[in-house]
Amino acid sequence: MRTGYEGQEAESAGTSSLPRIAVFASGSGSNFQALAEASRAGQLGGEVALLVCDKPGARVLERAREAGVPAAVFEPKRYESRGHYERDVLQTLGRHGVQWIALAGYMRLVTPVLLEAYEGRILNIHPSLLPGFPGLHAVRQALDYGVKVTGVTVHLVDAGMDTGPIVAQEAVAIAEDDTLESLLAKIQAVEHRIYPQVVRRLLAGTYGGQEDKA
Ligand code: GRF
Numbered sequence: 001m002r003t004g005y006e007g008q009e010a011e012s013a014g015t016s017s018l019p020r021i022a023v024f025a026s027g028s029g030s031n032f033q034a035l036a037e038a039s040r041a042g043q044l045g046g047e048v049a050l051l052v053c054d055k056p057g058a059r060v061l062e063r064a065r066e067a068g069v070p071a072a073v074f075e076p077k078r079y080e081s082r083g084h085y086e087r088d089v090l091q092t093l094g095r096h097g098v099q100w101i102a103l104a105g106y107m108r109l110v111t112p113v114l115l116e117a118y119e120g121r122i123l124n125i126h127p128s129l130l131p132g133f134p135g136l137h138a139v140r141q142a143l144d145y146g147v148k149v150t151g152v153t154v155h156l157v158d159a160g161m162d163t164g165p166i167v168a169q170e171a172v173a174i175a176e177d178d179t180l181e182s183l184l185a186k187i188q189a190v191e192h193r194i195y196p197q198v199v200r201r202l203l204a205g206t207y208g209g210q211e212d213k214a
Contacts, residue, residue, distance in 0.1 A: 019203050020049040022098040023069075024106035029060025030188060031104035031125060031195055036067040038196035045200040050096045052089060054108060070096070076108065086113035093117075102199060103157060110157055122157040123202070125195050127187045129153060129169055134162035139184050148174055150183070152190045154198045167207060168198045 021039070023032045032051060039048040051064040051071040064071040072092045079085040090113055093101075101114070103124040110122060128138040129151040142150040151171040158164040172186050201207055 016047050018044075019046040019099045020097050021046045021100045021102055021199065022050040022052050022093055022096065023048055024052045024054075024101060024103045025058070025060040026053065026055045026107040027058055027060060027105045029058065029063040029105065031191055032060050033063045033067065034192035035102060035104065035196055035199065036063070036069050038200070040067070043200065044196055045203040046100065050093070050098055052092070052106075054106070060105075082108075082111045083113055086111050090114060090117055100199075100203070101157075102195070104195070109159065109161060112159065115157070115159060120156060123167065123199065124155055124157050124162070124164070125191055126153045126155070126162050127184075127191065129171065130155060130162055130166060139187055140180055143174065143178065143180060143183055150174060150187070152187060152194060154195060167202065168194060170194055 021035070021044075023035055025032045035044065036048045038044040039046065048067075048069055051060065051069050053061055053064075053071055053073050054076050056073050056075060061071055061073065072089075074085065074089060076082070076085045079088070099121065101118050101122040103110075103122065106124075114122065126134070126138060127150075128134070128142055129149070130153040132147075133141045133150070139150070149171050151169055153166055154168045155162070155166045156164045170190050172183075172190055174183060178186075
């Protein structure tokens with residue numbers, strides 16, 4: 001069941017010629033906000049046209065309201081299967097003319113319904129240097145393990161959990177006195193900086209090109 005905000009789910013696909021991006025999020029939405037702000041500032045090379053949220057009441061919905069981004073809220077448990085849920089999501093993406101998907105704290109695996117419709121155009125951000133520490137609690141696990149360097153990965157999404165081709169990574173050093181909170185803050189600062197940069201460069205088609213080999 002889709003329960004988009006009253007009046008906020010515009011049916012039009014907009015007038016801008018920029019690629020249209022849907023951000024999928026389930027929680028706080030600080031990465032959604034970073035992407036929406038870059039979009040608004042004209043620094044994304046694309047437009048954050050829609051938030052898809054699978055958790056009614058999530059903080060990210062407030063951020064979308066504040067940013068003036070339409071939100072579509074879904075309740076997956078009301079659907080017979082993950083496929084049925086994603087077919088409904090897919091229809092909504094179509095109505096909004098969405099061309100790219102950026103997962104940002106979206107707490108579910110993507111199924112072939114979206115993977116096939118958006119092949120090579122679904123990104124995810126993860127708070128570790130994949131393939132190390134996939135899944136939930138990546139920051140805590142890195143700290144508990146005692147690694148001296150962790151980081152942030154942006155990758156293309158496939159059917160696995162935090163798998164799929166890596167697009168960009170940035171390392172974050174772990175200091176002797178880092179706590180979970182201090183390390184989370186360092187990692188989030190990197191996430192908020194690199195996710196918009198990576199999206200911009202991917203949309204511009206520069207990944208893998210001369211610019212990146214320099
Ligand atoms: C981020 O750390 C992201 O890497 C992970 O989930 C977290 C989402 O944070 N996939 P927020 O909701 O964007 O604040």
